[in-house]
Amino acid sequence: MARILSILVGLFFTVALAWSFGKGAYQEITEPAAVTAEHEFHLPPKEVHFASDGAFGKFDKQQLQRGFQVYKEVCSACHSLSHVAFRDLAQLGYSEAQVKAIAAGFQVPGTDPNTGEANSRPGMPTDYFPKPFANDIAARAANNNAIPPDLSLMTKARHEGPAYVYSLLTGYQAQPAELLKQFPDAKTPNGLHYNPYFANLNLAMPPPLTSEGQVQYGPGNPKPTVDQMAKDVSAFLIWTAEPKLEKRKQTGFAVTLFLLFATILGYMSYRNIWHDKKH
Amino acid sequence: MSFPWAKEYKPTHPFMQWMDEKLPVPRLVYNAVGSGYPVPRNLNYFWNFGFLALICLTIQIVTGIIMAMHYAANTAVAFDTIEMTVRDVNWGWLMRYAHANGASAFFVVIYVHIFRGFYYGSYKAPREMVWLLGVVIFLLMMATGFLGYVLPWGQMSFWGAKVITGLFSAIPLVGEPLQQWLLGGFAPDNAALNRFFSLHYLLPFVIVGVVVLHIWALHIPGSSNPTGVEVKTESDTVPFYPYFVAKDGWAVGVFAILFSIMLFYFPNALGHPDNYIPANPMSTPAHIVPEWYFWPFYAILRAFTQDFFFIPAKLMGVMAMFGAILVWFFLPWLDKSPVRSGNYRPLYRKFFWFGLIPAMLVLFYCGGAPAAEPYVMISQIAALYYFAHFLIIIPVVSAIEKPLPLPYSISESVLGHDEGAQLRPAHGATEANLA
Numbered sequence: 001m002a003r004i005l006s007i008l009v010g011l012f013f014t015v016a017l018a019w020s021f022g023k024g025a026y027q028e029i030t031e032p033a034a035v036t037a038e039h040e041f042h043l044p045p046k047e048v049h050f051a052s053d054g055a056f057g058k059f060d061k062q063q064l065q066r067g068f069q070v071y072k073e074v075c076s077a078c079h080s081l082s083h084v085a086f087r088d089l090a091q092l093g094y095s096e097a098q099v100k101a102i103a104a105g106f107q108v109p110g111t112d113p114n115t116g117e118a119n120s121r122p123g124m125p126t127d128y129f130p131k132p133f134a135n136d137i138a139a140r141a142a143n144n145n146a147i148p149p150d151l152s153l154m155t156k157a158r159h160e161g162p163a164y165v166y167s168l169l170t171g172y173q174a175q176p177a178e179l180l181k182q183f184p185d186a187k188t189p190n191g192l193h194y195n196p197y198f199a200n201l202n203l204a205m206p207p208p209l210t211s212e213g214q215v216q217y218g219p220g221n222p223k224p225t226v227d228q229m230a231k232d233v234s235a236f237l238i239w240t241a242e243p244k245l246e247k248r249k250q251t252g253f254a255v256t257l258f259l260l261f262a263t264i265l266g267y268m269s270y271r272n273i274w275h276d277k278k279h
Numbered sequence: 280m281s282f283p284w285a286k287e288y289k290p291t292h293p294f295m296q297w298m299d300e301k302l303p304v305p306r307l308v309y310n311a312v313g314s315g316y317p318v319p320r321n322l323n324y325f326w327n328f329g330f331l332a333l334i335c336l337t338i339q340i341v342t343g344i345i346m347a348m349h350y351a352a353n354t355a356v357a358f359d360t361i362e363m364t365v366r367d368v369n370w371g372w373l374m375r376y377a378h379a380n381g382a383s384a385f386f387v388v389i390y391v392h393i394f395r396g397f398y399y400g401s402y403k404a405p406r407e408m409v410w411l412l413g414v415v416i417f418l419l420m421m422a423t424g425f426l427g428y429v430l431p432w433g434q435m436s437f438w439g440a441k442v443i444t445g446l447f448s449a450i451p452l453v454g455e456p457l458q459q460w461l462l463g464g465f466a467p468d469n470a471a472l473n474r475f476f477s478l479h480y481l482l483p484f485v486i487v488g489v490v491v492l493h494i495w496a497l498h499i500p501g502s503s504n505p506t507g508v509e510v511k512t513e514s515d516t517v518p519f520y521p522y523f524v525a526k527d528g529w530a531v532g533v534f535a536i537l538f539s540i541m542l543f544y545f546p547n548a549l550g551h552p553d554n555y556i557p558a559n560p561m562s563t564p565a566h567i568v569p570e571w572y573f574w575p576f577y578a579i580l581r582a583f584t585q586d587f588f589f590i591p592a593k594l595m596g597v598m599a600m601f602g603a604i605l606v607w608f609f610l611p612w613l614d615k616s617p618v619r620s621g622n623y624r625p626l627y628r629k630f631f632w633f634g635l636i637p638a639m640l641v642l643f644y645c646g647g648a649p650a651a652e653p654y655v656m657i658s659q660i661a662a663l664y665y666f667a668h669f670l671i672i673i674p675v676v677s678a679i680e681k682p683l684p685l686p687y688s689i690s691e692s693v694l695g696h697d698e699g700a701q702l703r704p705a706h707g708a709t710e711a712n713l714a
């Protein structure tokens with residue numbers, strides 16, 4: 001009885017699935033899904049390497065400082081960095097005085113101590129990076145109806161994040177003629193910018209890094225080409241997304257080594273205890 | 280319970296004797312995981328996963344309690360409190376990654392544990408209750424995992440919660456009011472986040488309770504073993520301590536190494552990048568996918584794309600998704616084969632390795648893939664096999680299969696001979712030599 005019932009229930013589900021499969025397959029054959037421009041022209045991120053890659057990867061502090069400079073002079077005009085405080089910059093190798101000076105260079109929201117009215121004051125190391133726009137409406141109004149996303153976690157919030165950021169910054173180009181030939185309706189709308197590394201190919205952000213020397217690096221640093229600046233700011237964003245990356249990898253090495261040792265001891269005691277027991 | 284030859288706890292120290300009279304906790308431990316619990320000597324490494332699951336549960340509870348100390352279940356700050364924990368709390372990053380990857384490790388271990396049960400027929404009499412409680416634990420784990428994934432209040436948290444609670448709206452008549460009642464609103468919001476946190480903190484302790492019952496029920500007939508032949512004499516067993524403590528111990532070491540590599544070097548590999556974007560009800564992600572451990576069942580849900588007679592496709596999908604797990608409850612009564620172990624069931628073994636395992640892997644893959652062709656059609660075939668396997672193939676195979684001859688005893692299978700063997704069946708398996 002139980003088996004007959006079971007087979008009936010089984011038939012119910014399998015027949016329903018076969019029905020779904022049959023109708024789906026028929027639809028696939030008669031009217032195959034249209035190919036989209038995104039499907040044909042979207043590219044995976046470029047291959048790029050950073051000092052922090054790999055099991056023993058460490059941040060290149062000099063590069064992080066350059067990346068911070070790019071963020072400060074270019075990106076911060078539109079993008080916030082809300083999870084990072086000025087005090088965190090000490091990890092990039094800045095001295096206490098330098099951190100204070102950097103913080104003081106930013107205006108953060110404050111309160112007038114006499115009137116209680118909202119005003120702004122120079123930042124302190126304990127403050128977080130200020131937002132460039134008062135709210136989302138202001139952000140949309142200034143950016144062709146797109147909100148510039150917060151960058152603190154950007155390299156963890158996209159697949160292959162660091163390579164994605166680098167590819168996006170260096171990937172702006174004219175829309176390929178072939179794309180327009182194949183998809184005449186997919187012309188990049190006015191005010192948007194074609195970039196094959198962006199999911200839907202058209203991006204509201206204009207190319208932020210356009211010319212060599214846009215950011216002036218101090219002596220002893222590589223030439224600030226667009227490629228170099230894009231790499232540096234990507235490295236900086238790896239740090240903002242995961243400031244504990246170095247500590248994580250170092251801890252991991254010690255822990256794994258210890259566990260390896262303990263496991264070998266565990267295996268030896270297992271062999272010892274079982275040596276006269278066939279199993 | 281126990282076998283007559285189980286060692287008895289005899290405390291020698293006066294304090295332990297005093298303790299044994301007043302509150303015999305040491306006796307309980309001795310009989311549960313000490314020398315007082317005889318275990319079949321032939322258990323293979325698949326039998327370590329029960330103990331590993333217990334380790335995972337412990338990791339989750341310890342790291343979870345610490346995470347809760349720094350977390351605030353409020354949609355305005357939930358995302359930020361987790362970032363704060365990772366950035367500013369001492370070892371907060373370790374707790375967070377250990378908790379997120381610990382959930383994945385727990386499910387890896389539990390899937391191996393469950394499929395061990397499928398292959399070796401661990402669900403069969405006299406261990407039906409162990410199996411039923413195990414399925415309850417799995418359901419509780421899935422609920423806990425889902426609730427926990429909502430707490431960081433990232434994009435996948437929000438949209439996952441919306442999709443999963445939306446499943447309830449497929450129930451005729453009461454569906455929509457039920458969904459609103461569960462969420463405390465029309466969409467996931469502060470009320471939902473608060474109750475999800477409350478339940479996410481509660482359910483692990485319910486799991487602990489059911490685990491105690493699971494182990495209790497196991498200790499009545501004792502552990503099963505790879506031959507599926509029940510324990511007959513003392514020579515078939517070894518005491519849990521020291522033999523299986525040593526074996527579990529080094530298995531934990533191997534598990535811990537693999538877990539550390541995941542945790543320290545690939546901590547975000549199993550998560551979805553979108554969950555590092557704060558929840559935004561106005562922006563739908565391109566692909567909404569749950570955590571990887573739900574993928575097979577998510578694939579089954581999405582495989583039902585057509586209405587079936589008067590039943591809407593969505594309702595069919597929801598029934599199938601829950602049915603796919605609920606069918607496990609009936610397994611002890613669907614599989615009537617007197618032989619437990621797949622080692623001695625040539626036909627069942629073929630369907631296991633060439634049917635169930637590939638179907639499950641395909642469902643895993645398709646559940647994480649976009650809801651587009653060819654993934655939907657592939658998952659439909661795999662889901663079809665899944666239901667056929669449990670509801671049609673297993674009952675039929677158990678009726679028609681001719682099992683291979685079983686060893687007389689565990690000792691015989693291990694040593695090649697058994698001194699105690701007297702009435703050897705001439706050939707083939709019978710009910711008698713399973714008793």
